[in-house]
Amino acid sequence: MKWFKGRFKYAFSGLRYAICDKSIALQMLFGLLVILFGLLLGFTVQEWFWILLCIVLVVVGEIINSCIEQLVDYISLEHTKQAKQIKDMAAGAVFLLSLFSAFIGFVILIQKII
Numbered sequence: 001m002k003w004f005k006g007r008f009k010y011a012f013s014g015l016r017y018a019i020c021d022k023s024i025a026l027q028m029l030f031g032l033l034v035i036l037f038g039l040l041l042g043f044t045v046q047e048w049f050w051i052l053l054c055i056v057l058v059v060v061g062e063i064i065n066s067c068i069e070q071l072v073d074y075i076s077l078e079h080t081k082q083a084k085q086i087k088d089m090a091a092g093a094v095f096l097l098s099l100f101s102a103f104i105g106f107v108i109l110i111q112k113i114i
C-alpha cells in the first residue's frame with residue numbers, strides 16, 4: 001500500500017512540474033476549453049470518447065516532448081546536429097498528434113453545425 005501511495009505521489013508531482021511548462025499548460029487549457037464547448041454543444045458518448053482521446057494524446061505527447069527537450073539539455077547544452085534532430089523529431093511527433101486531433105475536432109464540429 002505504501003509503495004502504491006508512493007507511485008501516486010511521484011505521478012502527481014510529475015503532473016505539477018508539467019503544469020508549470022507553458023506549452024503543456026497551454027494544451028491543457030485548450031483541452032479544458034474543448035470540454036466546455038462539448039458540454040455546451042452536448043456531445044454524444046462516442047464524440048466524448050474521441051475528443052477526450054485527442055486531448056489526452058496531445059497533452060501526453062507534449063509532456064513527453066518536454067521531457068525529451070529537458071533530457072537533451074541536461075546531457076549537454078552544446079548545439080549539435082544530433083540534439084537538433086532529437087528535439088525536432090519530438091516536436092514532429094507532437095505536431096502529428098495535433099493534426100490528428102484537429103481533424104477529429106473538425107469532423108465532430110462540422111457534424112454538430114450541419
Ligand SMILES: Nc1ncnc2c1ncn2[C@@H]1O[C@H](COP(=O)(O)OP(=O)(O)OP(=O)(O)O)[C@@H](O)[C@H]1O
Nearest residue numbers: 023066069076077078079080081083084087088091
Ligand atoms: N542543443 C541544441 N542543438 C541544436 N539545435 C537545438 C538545440 N536545442 C534546441 N535546438 C533547436 O531549437 C529548437 C527549439 O528548441 P527548444 O529546446 O528551445 O524547444 P522549444 O520548441 O522552444 O520548446 P519550449 O517552447 O517547449 O521550451 C529545436 O527544435 C531545435 O531545432
